[in-house]
Amino acid sequence: MIPSHSHATSDYWVVVPAAGAGKRMGANTPKQYLPIDGKPLIAHTLENILSWPGLKGVVVAISADDEVFATLECAQDDKIQTVIGGAERADSVLAALEYLSQHQSPTTSVLVHDAARPLVSTDDIHKLLSAAPMALLAQPASDTVKLAGAESCVRQTLPREQIWLAQTPQKAPLGTLLQALQRGLDENPKAITDEASALELAGHAPELVAACRSNFKITHPSDLVLAEALLRHRSGGASSGNNL
Template sequence: MTTSVHPVASNYWVIVPAAGSGKRMGAEIPKQYLPLNGKPIIAHTLENILSWPGLEGVIVAIAADDCEFSSIAAAQDPRVFTVIGGAERAQSVLAALDYLSARENPATPVLVHDAARPLVALDDIQKLLAAAPMALLAQPASDTIKQSQPGEGGSTVVRQTLPRDQIWLAQTPQKAPLGLLRDTLMRGLENDPLAITDEASALEQAGYHPELVAACRSNFKITHPADLILAEALLRHRAGELSAGKNV
C-alpha cells in the first residue's frame, strides 16, 4: 500500500456487472434481486453509488432476459444506464467499457463495483477516489492463511502457512482509466481468461501494480445465505446511526 498523494478522481463512471446468477447463494432468482430489508440487494447498492461525490454515471450490465431491473426505483435515475452483459463477470465489464469508450475520453476514471456489495462506506470511496489512478479497495488479512494441497482419501490438508502481512482480500470498487482498463481486460481475456477474476488481475497480467486501499470489513460481498443476515443487521445499525445524526 502506498502513501503517495494523487488528484481526487471526479466525473468518473461506475460499472456494476449484474448479469450473473449467483449460483453459490442457491436461490431461485439471481442473487442481486434477493430481498434485503424490503428491497433487492442491487437497489441498496445503486442507492449507495448514486450518493458518491463526483459521480458522472452508472452502467449496469444485466442479462438479456432480465425483467427485474427496470422495476427498481434507482434504475429510473437519469445517471443510470444499462448494457447487456455476458456469461462471465469480465465479459459484462467489457460490454460496459465498450459502451463508455464510444462516449468518453480514454482517461476517464472508471470504478467497477459488485452488485452484491451494498455496504461499502463513503469514507472508503473517498479514499479510493484520492488514491492512484489504478487502485482497489481491499482488506488486510487478519486470520492465519493456510495454503492447501490434496491429502489421502480425497481430503484436503495444509501445504504451508503464508505470510499474513503480505495477504490482502480484494474488494470493490476497483479503479482504472477507461482506455487502459478496456485494453488490458481485452488482452487478458485473449491470453488467459481463467486468470481474470477481477479488474486488478487484468491490470496485473499487463504488468501494472494497482494501489491497495484498506477498506472496512462491512464491504463484504453477499455470497452465502448467512451473509444476508449480517447485511440486514448492518443496515439496521446504519439506519440507527443516521437517525442519531452520526456519519456512517
C-alpha cells in the same frame, strides 16, 4: 510506503456487472434481486453508489432476459444506464467498458463495483478516489493464512502481512482497463478473476487501499442476514455519524 495523491478522482463512471445468476445462493431468483430490508440487493447497492461524491454516471450490465431491473425505482435515475452483459462477470464488465469507450475519453476514470456489495462506506470511497489512478479496495488479512495441500491438509503457513483480500470498487482509466481486459480474456481468461488481475497481467501494479470489513460480498444465504442487520444499524446510526 504507499504514495499520497493530492487530487481526488472526480467525474468518474461506475460499472456494475449484474447479469449473473448467483448460483451459490441456492435461490431461484438471481442474487442481485433477493430482498434485503424491503428492497432488492442491487437497489441498496445503486442507492449507495448514487451518493458517492463526483459521480458522473453508472452503467449496469444486465442479462438479455432481465425484466426486473427496469421496474426498480433507482433504475429511473438519469445517471443510470444499462447494457447487455455476458455469461461471465468479466464479459459483463467488458460490455460496459466498450459502451463507455464510445462516449467517454480513454482517460476517464472508471470504478467497477459488485452488485452484491451494498455496504461499502463513504469513507472508503473517499480513500479510493484519493488513491493512485489504478487502485482497489482490499482487506488486509487478519487471520493466520494456510496454504492447503492434498486432502485439505496444511501445506504451508503464509505470511499474512503480504495477504490482502480484494474487494470492489476497483479503479482504473477507461482505456487502460479496456485494453487490459480485452487482452487478458483473449490470452488467459481463467486468470481474470477481477479487474486488478487483468491490469496485473498487463504489467500494472494497482494500489491496495485498506477497506472496512463491512464491505463484504453477499455470496451465501447467511450473508443476507448479516447485510440486513448492518443496513438497519446504519439507518439507525445515521444521525450519530456511525459509518460501519
